[in-house]
Amino acid sequence: MQGLYxxxxxxxxxxxxYALLSLGLAVIFGMLNIxxxxxxxxxxxxxxxxxxxxxxxxxxxxxxxxxxxxxxxxFGILLERTMLQWLTxxxxxxxxxxxxxxxLIIQGVFQNYFGSSGxxxxxxxxxxxxxxxxxxxxxxxxxxxxxxSLAICLLTWYLIExxxxxxxxRAATENPVLVRAFGINVPRMITLTxxxxxxxxxxxxxxxxxxxxxxxxxxxxxxxxxxxxVVIGGMGSIMGxxxxxxxxxxxxxxxxxxxxxxxxxxxxVLMVLVLLVKPTGLTGRAT
Amino acid sequence: MKNRMMMSLLLGSALAALSAGLAAAQDKxxxxxxxxxxxxxxxxxxxxxxxxxxxxxxxxxxxxxxxWKIDVISGDHQNxxxxxTSIARQWFDVEKVDTxxxxxNSGVALAVNNxxxxxxxxxxxxxxxxxxxxxxxxxxxxxxxxxDTYMLAHTTGQALVKAGxxxxxxxxxxxxxxxxxxxxxxxxxxxxxxxxxxxxxxxxNTPDFSSFLLQAQSSKAKIIGLANAxxxxxxxxxxxxxxxxxxxxxxxxxxxxFLTDVKAxxxxxxxxxxxxxxxxxxxxxxxxAFSKRFSxxxxxxxxxxxxxxxxxxxxxxxxxxxxxxxxxxxxxxxxVDKMKxxxxxxxxxxxxxxxPNGRTxxxxxxxxxxxxxxxxxxxxxxxxxxxVPGDQAFTPLAQSTCALLKK
Numbered sequence: 001m002q003g004l005y006x007x008x009x010x011x012x013x014x015x016x017x018y019a020l021l022s023l024g025l026a027v028i029f030g031m032l033n034i035x036x037x038x039x040x041x042x043x044x045x046x047x048x049x050x051x052x053x054x055x056x057x058x059x060x061x062x063x064x065x066x067x068x069x070x071x072x073x074x075f076g077i078l079l080e081r082t083m084l085q086w087l088t089x090x091x092x093x094x095x096x097x098x099x100x101x102x103x104l105i106i107q108g109v110f111q112n113y114f115g116s117s118g119x120x121x122x123x124x125x126x127x128x129x130x131x132x133x134x135x136x137x138x139x140x141x142x143x144x145x146x147x148x149s150l151a152i153c154l155l156t157w158y159l160i161e162x163x164x165x166x167x168x169x170r171a172a173t174e175n176p177v178l179v180r181a182f183g184i185n186v187p188r189m190i191t192l193t194x195x196x197x198x199x200x201x202x203x204x205x206x207x208x209x210x211x212x213x214x215x216x217x218x219x220x221x222x223x224x225x226x227x228x229x230v231v232i233g234g235m236g237s238i239m240g241x242x243x244x245x246x247x248x249x250x251x252x253x254x255x256x257x258x259x260x261x262x263x264x265x266x267x268x269v270l271m272v273l274v275l276l277v278k279p280t281g282l283t284g285r286a287t
Numbered sequence: 288m289k290n291r292m293m294m295s296l297l298l299g300s301a302l303a304a305l306s307a308g309l310a311a312a313q314d315k316x317x318x319x320x321x322x323x324x325x326x327x328x329x330x331x332x333x334x335x336x337x338x339x340x341x342x343x344x345x346x347x348x349x350x351x352x353x354x355w356k357i358d359v360i361s362g363d364h365q366n367x368x369x370x371x372t373s374i375a376r377q378w379f380d381v382e383k384v385d386t387x388x389x390x391x392n393s394g395v396a397l398a399v400n401n402x403x404x405x406x407x408x409x410x411x412x413x414x415x416x417x418x419x420x421x422x423x424x425x426x427x428x429x430x431x432x433x434x435d436t437y438m439l440a441h442t443t444g445q446a447l448v449k450a451g452x453x454x455x456x457x458x459x460x461x462x463x464x465x466x467x468x469x470x471x472x473x474x475x476x477x478x479x480x481x482x483x484x485x486x487x488x489x490x491x492n493t494p495d496f497s498s499f500l501l502q503a504q505s506s507k508a509k510i511i512g513l514a515n516a517x518x519x520x521x522x523x524x525x526x527x528x529x530x531x532x533x534x535x536x537x538x539x540x541x542x543x544x545f546l547t548d549v550k551a552x553x554x555x556x557x558x559x560x561x562x563x564x565x566x567x568x569x570x571x572x573x574x575x576a577f578s579k580r581f582s583x584x585x586x587x588x589x590x591x592x593x594x595x596x597x598x599x600x601x602x603x604x605x606x607x608x609x610x611x612x613x614x615x616x617x618x619x620x621x622x623v624d625k626m627k628x629x630x631x632x633x634x635x636x637x638x639x640x641x642x643p644n645g646r647t648x649x650x651x652x653x654x655x656x657x658x659x660x661x662x663x664x665x666x667x668x669x670x671x672x673x674x675v676p677g678d679q680a681f682t683p684l685a686q687s688t689c690a691l692l693k694k
Contacts, residue, residue, distance in 0.1 A: 007498055010497045014495055113586070116518070117331040117517065117548060117550070119551065122553070123529065129531075130529075136501055212495070213551055215518065217518075256489075260489055260490075260499065263498075
């Protein structure tokens, strides 16, 4: 039983990464109608950004937490301005191909320079150590990851679903022409939204740098699961992707406890089941 | 008309047969295929570095000056046995490759082993760990150069059990390699009076080990045995430190650890780990000289791993055998027999031999990872704590289950 509590908590930790990444994907898909296959590569760039900040500029984790998402977010904005914006109104397939290709290129460039085994990144001193909870040893850093991702997820949800800016965004997705008629710069909003989604991926990258290796392939390993999370949660649904992210982390954690061999397939089995029963995802609306 | 077509077909096939016959005769051309994980989690320990090692071996053999033509090509098996075997088949059938080298990932290595045997090629395996290559699945076409699971179990594993680590919990990569390493280590543990209290099999390429580490923690085993490799091992070690495994009195046994893994974990976390390798770049003048040339030519200036060193040394020995035969007979069994009949002697692994089951015998070294204070350079990572002679490190011939020995 003790072990079970521990696995639930660990599942929640992994779920935080799924939630942050799928949230970024959902935001981008909801607003731009683009399935951002470069998301894993951008997540990886976030982690590398943290590594460079530390080793080239001597800026620690706390700076990285702020600078990396902004820097990678700007890179995202650049991508949107120079390439993605031309895809507006075209079939999903074009966006998929473009972002998938971009992801492969970014990943390939990093792999060319840094190999595949990765670079070390230490846990910041303030978050080292852990608490003994009786049923498990909880590293402080992991608790911090859960706390921060929850906060960021809720903040993003609030921004999009409850503020005026969010209302503009949602309106612009529904009917860009009409929103433009009200004097709102829709293309700029879309660019910023893509930047925000990319920034979320980079933030997840910084968070994971001290836990995993900073590796060129770190995004590729994770992103397939995250796509399954988005599909299960319902494409474009903000709250749906947050909740499914955490829930699937927990389900995966439990699988690791009861039948570890299946831990990397359980998410996909669930995805198949959900698609069979409710093709729009758990919280998705039919469009 | 129909007859004439028949005639030309016959003539054509006769010509083809004739040219095939010519190719089968002794000549001085040899083609090497380096089959490795070029882009995944094992790419740094083999991959492009193994291709470079093969090219260096070709250059250093001196055969080019004696009128030989050596071609080196490479392929990426992506850690998938089906891709590995189809590349191997294509190499033998279309590219006319004589020899396949490296092939990390035991799953792929065993699959390719069968193809090489079927095509009567030469197989010099450096990257894979499974001891099955020279036991149940041994082949007259195969030389297993660098290391194997029996060696790892009987060096690192045995040392830990003898030092009092008598209860074990395994974190095992869920494929041929992990299974072989766990099996061989378990044999050593039980033979020395210890016992295995549990274990989990995790999928290859697992980014998060926390669930498994918690299970290992609650098992109260004294030793947590890592029967995995590459990125899996580095993640497990890094996260074990995070979960306070060492402070709780449990000890990690990295049964297989490569130079690039230690580099990736960083000395801060890796310091004090004990493990075994058969080659270290900073062992003596000869290895340092090779490594200097290697680092100058590899993209990120890395020092060679034992797998890459094994590719180099294995090929040097292969070229010696070819030279002794006076030409390339394009007959795998014949060349491998010649390789087995000659004692091995190269700058990287020293003097040794290839046993009849295909196992190359050389010393194994127990290393400890240096502390950050002890390290004097970016690749100054190990200190030597012990040496095990080759005939004690590898499966004794009497215990080998290889069918070749029962003649």
